[in-house]
Amino acid sequence: MMDVGRHPNIKLMAYSEIQDVSGYVGNFQVTVRKKARYVVAEECTACGQCVAVCPVLHPDEFQIGLATRRAIYMPFPQAVPSAYLIDMNLCLGDNPIACGKCRQACDKKCIDFDMQDEIVQLNVGAVIVATGMDVYDPAPLDEYGYARFDNVITSMEFERLISAGGPTEGHLVRPSDLRRPKRIGFVQCVGSRTAHSSHNPGGSRGNPYCSNICCMNTVKDSLLLKDHHPDTDITVFYMDIRAFGKGFEDLFMRSRAEGVKYIRGLPGDVTCDPNTGDLTAYVENTTTGRLEAHAFDLLVLSVGVIPRLETELVRQLFTLSRTGDGFLMEAHPKLRPVDAPTKGVYIAGCAESPKDVKDSVTQASAAAARAEILLNSPVIRVEAITAVVNPDACKQCGRCAVVCPYSAIIWEKGAVAQVIRAACAGCGTCAAECTFEAITMRHFTDQQVYAQIDAILEEDPLERILCFACNWCSYAGADTAGTSRFQYPPNARLIRTMCSGRVKPDFVWYALQKGAPVVLVSGCHFADCHYISANRSTVRRVDALWEGLEKQGVRPERLQLDWCSAAEGQKWAKIMRELEVLRLAVTPDEAEFTRQSLTGKRVPTASQVWRLKEPRLATMHCMRCGKEWASVFDPAADQERMCPECRNNGVRVLLDGRQ
């Protein structure tokens, strides 16, 4: 911390917030609001004369309300910058009648009640988002009695109570009578590993994920306690102890060897004797199968990690993505774990997922190294696969800007769409969305794709299955099938696009007209999409095509959709075998009928499924094996569809009563 404060290359802007961001990789312009401290930080010597005279008391946030601070304060003694600030929501003001005592007491005269917030403009090439985490508030879990009993505390409160810098200078006492607790219980997974359900609306009772740090934090706490007072009786209630990291199992074993009891089972109820403040936890010990009651002086709730609210603001400013749990999403979960999907932005620490100090440091160093690759190059080259708008053809509808996952297209009503080339990643979903052919994807033009379709279907089209495969996953999955030597029928012909989102509905329509018996559109699984969410557009377009084909009397099953990851060579071979069966069922007469039916018809772009505003009961229909099942379809849920029978991802949503 101190090193940051005195490093010549670091400009520390504490008590400051990001207000606005513009620009793109290598050239971001960031607006920062530096909030007024009312103390000139550079002048303040942290002598503390001001604090001594301040009459206002307030719960101390750093000590989680277990101590008090003044209106003029320093967050904690080792704070960086080492300077006081005035909390203007509490301060009585500079009026001599009201107060103004601190200003009089300050020898350095560095208190300035007229200080204003400062707006600072920064130009930077790279951004590292390290906005951190928050901790779960266990109040809704009433069975633990956190809101009712003084002697039930969170693991964060425990940290302050056992810390030498804490309110009790490290002498652990319990809140009700300030006596040393001799029987201490820990409850694990508080707010973690709890499925969202009707019993857990909005996740108030906890989140589904494992918070990663709480098991080891409790193991550590138990060792600290044994170190301070070996006679302390410690019991830990857990679901599973996850001691997976380097040296973790050793610590866990040490804790057990020191006599800490680990009981598998979480308390279902906690009661408190109002006279003594002593607690009793009732728990089903799932190892012995018995209901047990345990008496404690202090119960510590090992609270989980939750995403921080501020991360959401930063996420929106930089158009980053988040995973279902609310943490930031990486560009790729395995291969680019510290890159954000937005170029030039990197992620470190708990903003990405719950993690401990070591993992945060590791990830931070990785993010710094990734950022340095960018900062060390005088210029960056952008692969020439970006979108180009033809202003003469653009009808200014703005659809392209809506579907762009990178906000790389600027559009205002009545204006021609403009592509920010540096922000464009080249997925091509804008070009597929444009019905006016006003967008050209450099190096993946419509002309090139049509030429490939023509070439593939030139001779005996009924013999050939036309497959669109995205560069990153399904094309790579087909490569994996090759390197693994998985054999499959030789009738598929691939067209590579950067993303399945590039597949314009017209391509599919044209191929079927040209006699293709079966067309496959394939891409990455939802979680793997290399263009954030561009393959969601693929689903929307395929849904529309299925409806449109059916309307023209063409079997919609002849258009297949599937997701295949780069590792799923086995799945690719399976898809190929299944498609061959579909191909063999298409007769020359059917192909001729298709040609006649589709010629001159408008290519459908909108599906009734996506007009739904609310979740609705629907029949899900597997377009591969034909299995049907009932399910609630929620257009906002962003969930990958999958057939429970054959695991195909090409599943059609049939709204009940559509006939």
Next chain:
Amino acid sequence: MEQPRIGVFVCDCGTNIAGSVDTEAVRAYAETLPDVVAAVRNRYTCADPGQQEIKRVIAAERLNRVVVASCSPRLHEPTFRNCVQEAGLNKYLFEMANIREHCSWVHVQDSEGGTRKAKDIVRAAVARARWLYPQDEEQLPVTDAALVIGGGVAGIQAALDLADAGHQVYLVEKEPSIGGIMAQLDKTYPTMDCSI
């Protein structure tokens, strides 16, 4: 657009491709495709002699498009792009036909079907190559400064690493002090030492 003059280079890849695909038949077929002015078969196209051959034919036949029928572009597209660039062609005028991962390796027992598929793959690649255009990669300047948002342990470490490497760093923290959650912890595992 100038008239395309396409060269097709069919790779045996030792026996990896030639073992199940009749590469000579594919080469002969490629010669018959529109705008193809040269079709050459190589034992290992990615090796130095193979690349030299591409460069030689580009010069001798004044090729302005190159198709290599070999492995996955995910493997060797950068190799061949460099190769054509060294011969003076824009690297976007290169196209790859994947007749190994997508063909010879997955139709090992079906030489006839595999060879027919390989011809199709080459035909589609040549068709695409006819519509390739030279592209300029845009170059953008980079501001040598970084913004780190958040002064917890991750932000501190990232800022220090970047600063130690000589870059200007702006570390923005919402709270009055850096330190984040870590500063509130007493000791941290696995070392059991002080957090601050």
